[in-house]
Each structure stands twice: as structure tokens, then as C-alpha cells.
Amino acid sequence: MSGSINIETASAAKAFLRARDSGRFCFERRANKPGAFPGMLTLLGGKMDPDETPLIALRRELREEVQVASRSVWHLTDVEEVVDYTDGRKQKVGITAVFLVKVTKEAAATPTKEIAGIEWLTLNEALNAKPAPMIKEFIINHRSHLETL
Numbered sequence: 001m002s003g004s005i006n007i008e009t010a011s012a013a014k015a016f017l018r019a020r021d022s023g024r025f026c027f028e029r030r031a032n033k034p035g036a037f038p039g040m041l042t043l044l045g046g047k048m049d050p051d052e053t054p055l056i057a058l059r060r061e062l063r064e065e066v067q068v069a070s071r072s073v074w075h076l077t078d079v080e081e082v083v084d085y086t087d088g089r090k091q092k093v094g095i096t097a098v099f100l101v102k103v104t105k106e107a108a109a110t111p112t113k114e115i116a117g118i119e120w121l122t123l124n125e126a127l128n129a130k131p132a133p134m135i136k137e138f139i140i141n142h143r144s145h146l147e148t149l
Contacts, residue, residue, distance in 0.1 A: 011094030013058035014045030031116040054097035066109040072102040
């Protein structure tokens with residue numbers, strides 16, 4: 001599943017952040033307000049700046065959101081991301097490069113004011129905790145890969 005990143009089309013970089021000590025994954029819990037994915041679990045990360053590669057964008061976003069310096073990083077795949085808004089609109093937002101990032105322990109991630117909050121969950125727990133559609137689909141289709149890397 002690991003592959004080359006399509007730098008020409010990627011517009012965002014997001015990560016499954018996994019703690020080596022617990023094996024759990026860190027998700028962002030979106031604020032429960034109008035917009036994209038209210039109250040849902042999403043991946044950490046975000047949009048790329050014009051001069052960034054997906055990996056550079058991911059590292060910047062992880063520092064900004066949870067104060068993590070990423071060293072152990074695996075590119076998993078690129079996916080076309082669609083946002084479902086609370087007003088019923090759907091919008092294709094572009095190609096997102098999806099990564100797996102490992103940290104030594106859960107305490108390594110400290111949320112900043114950039115995000116509403118984080119939750120450390122097993123993949124089973126995440127599936128039952130209102131994940132955004134892309135996250136749910138990715139976990140269902142790639143669970144064994146996420147758990148064995």
C-alpha cells in the first residue's frame with residue numbers, strides 16, 4: 001500500500017498518528033458546530049501551503065496541532081477527499097496524502113488551540129465513535145495494514 005506521493009495533485013496531508021506504547025491512534029475530535037464534520041473524528045493534518053510537499057506539510061501540521069515532531073513516517077496512499085457539510089453540500093477538496101506516523105507514547109501529543117481536541121482510540125473504538133466518512137472507509141479497508149506497520 002505504500003507508494004509514491006503525487007506531489008502534482010496533492011492538496012492536503014493527514015496522518016494516522018499511532019502510539020507505540022498503547023497501539024492506539026490519535027484522532028482529532030472536531031468542534032460540534034456548523035461546518036465540515038461537526039463532532040466527528042478526523043485525522044490530524046491539513047492543507048498544504050503552495051511551496052510545500054505533502055511530507056513537509058504533514059510535519060508542519062503535526063507541530064501546529066499536537067506539538068509532535070514526526071520521525072517515523074510511512075506514506076500509505078493518496079485519496080480523493082470529499083467534505084460533507086452540515087447544510088447538505090458535498091465538495092471535493094482535492095487529493096489528500098495519507099500517512100502513518102508513530103510516536104513513542106500518547107503523552108507525546110499535546111493538543112494546541114489549532115484543534116478542538118484529541119482522542120486516543122483503538123481502530124474498533126474509532127469506528128464506533130462517529131468517524132468522518134473518509135476515516136471510517138479507510139479503517140475498514142486498510143485496518144490490517146494500519147495495525148501491522
